[in-house]
Amino acid sequence: MGLFRLLFWIAIIAAAFWLWRRFTRPAPRRPQAPDESAQPIVRCEQCGVHIPRVHALSLDQHWYCSQAHLEQGRKSGER
Numbered sequence: 116m117g118l119f120r121l122l123f124w125i126a127i128i129a130a131a132f133w134l135w136r137r138f139t140r141p142a143p144r145r146p147q148a149p150d151e152s153a154q155p156i157v158r159c160e161q162c163g164v165h166i167p168r169v170h171a172l173s174l175d176q177h178w179y180c181s182q183a184h185l186e187q188g189r190k191s192g193e194r
């Protein structure tokens with residue numbers, strides 16, 4: 116009878132532990148600050164190099180890697 120009670124309590128404790136683990140499992144956190152590696156990549160219209168969009172210059176829905184290429188792209192776009 117003692118063994119049965121011991122197994123009973125082990126089962127209760129195991130179940131309680133499982134439930135505790137289940138409810139205290141850390142939720143997947145989404146950092147507010149954008150990750151550098153998660154930045155969208157854009158392509159320079161002038162030279163075709165791929166750069167993070169935060170470092171790119173935009174003009175009329177086109178992206179450029181530098182001010183010089185932006186100027187070149189604007190001149191070639193005018194015609």
Ligand SMILES: [Zn+2]
Nearest residue numbers: 159162180184
């Ligand atoms: Zn470029």
